[in-house]
Amino acid sequence: MQKLSVLVLAVATSLSLMACNQTKDAPETAEKIGTDTTVANTQTDSANKYKDIQGVAMNITGAGASYPAPIYAKWSADYHTITGGKVNYQSIGSSGGVKQIIEKTIDFGASDAPMTPEELQTNGLIQFPTLISGVVPVINIEGIAPGELTLDGGTLANIYMGKIKNWNDPAITALNEGVTLPDAPITTVYRSDGSGTTFNFTDYLAKVSGDWANDVGVNKSISWPTASGGTGAGGKGNEGVASTVSRIPNSIGYVEYAYAKQNNLAHTKLVNAKGHAVEPSADTFAAAGDVDWSQAIGFYKVITNSETEQAWPIAAATFILVHKQPSNPEQVAGVLNFFNWVYDQGNQAAIDLDYVPFSDKAIDLFKDEWKKIVGADGSPAYTPQ
Secondary structure, three states: OOOOOEOOOOOOOOOOOOOOOOOOOOOOOOHHHOOOOOOOOOOOOHHHHHOOOOOOOOEEEEEEOOOOHHHHHHHHHHHHHHHOOEEEEEEOOHHHHHHHHHOOOOOEEEEOOOOOHHHHHHHOEEEEEEEEEEEEEEEEOOOOOOOOOEEOHHHHHHHHOOOOOEOOOHHHHOOOOOOOOOOOEOEEEEEOOOOHHHHHHHHHHHHHOHHHHHHOOOOOOOOOOOOOOOOEEEEOHHHHHHHHHHHOOOEEEEEEHHHHHHOOOEEOEEEOOOOOEEOOOHHHHHHHOOOOHHHOHHHOOOOOOOOOOOOOOOEEEEEEEEEOOOOOHHHHHHHHHHHHHHHHHOHHHHHHOOOEOEOHHHHHHHHHHHHHOEOOOOOEOOOOO
């Protein structure tokens, strides 16, 4: 199967479709990475296609990752307007979403940390990605504008390990010639709940720092080194981390990019695997997501620290989890109907919130996985219209 990748679409009129200013290792044209020429799908014919389908529930429940919560809220509102269907999604963190879908207390779970093929098999689940975005470091330093401060992976790891304690540490100033940094202690802000955002953040740190890999590790929930030293603070959800960074001067945290923008937080640049200091953007997230999903068993794919020339180092896909043999097929059919609408009609809303949708070719692959979800008679629970 030919290479499948994310759909790069214009976030604003000045943002090109990955065809401008590309380096030789990045995707050279929109066509190469499977981009459609039509950015926004018309919704005028969508109501009849997605509503009043026999055997498809129109009221569904889901819970999990806060990373995609802003776009899931927007999609849910638009879906209700168009079809009358109701999607009740609770932003409780990826760990909570995984727990609840395994316990069958919700119709779908959401996680930014993909489950391994073995975990999916053990729990009778399938997963499919919905979009790509990026985890970004955010800071609250007086006088420092968004993108003005640059960090690299090793320095970021040492900040969160408590080895770098002040903002004017030589390791930071060496990366920021001409930037005046305060002689002030750093407060590290982290997730207090089990989080796919934390999984991707710590996965990145483990890839760029041997000390982090050996002493801290990778997980949705970890023992933060700065927690015991009194220089750290926890926040629940991306919302909580954003709020805590906003409240504490000279702090640093990590959130999904939409939360940084919505809360007017200053993000940092990051030095990527190719040595380039890059900004978080739809283009740099998409560069990291230019991968072959057809080769990922169970769609298990972690895309941090990409070797692509202009990739954002902490990009991540986010995933939906449903049971392969649901006890109530109509509810799972309702979930798939909603995400069928999302894939068909939700691109522009995602772009407006700085998420990156997938190409049609990748989406066809994800929808094909839905054939594995069956009712009691063994027939597919849902067939996309």
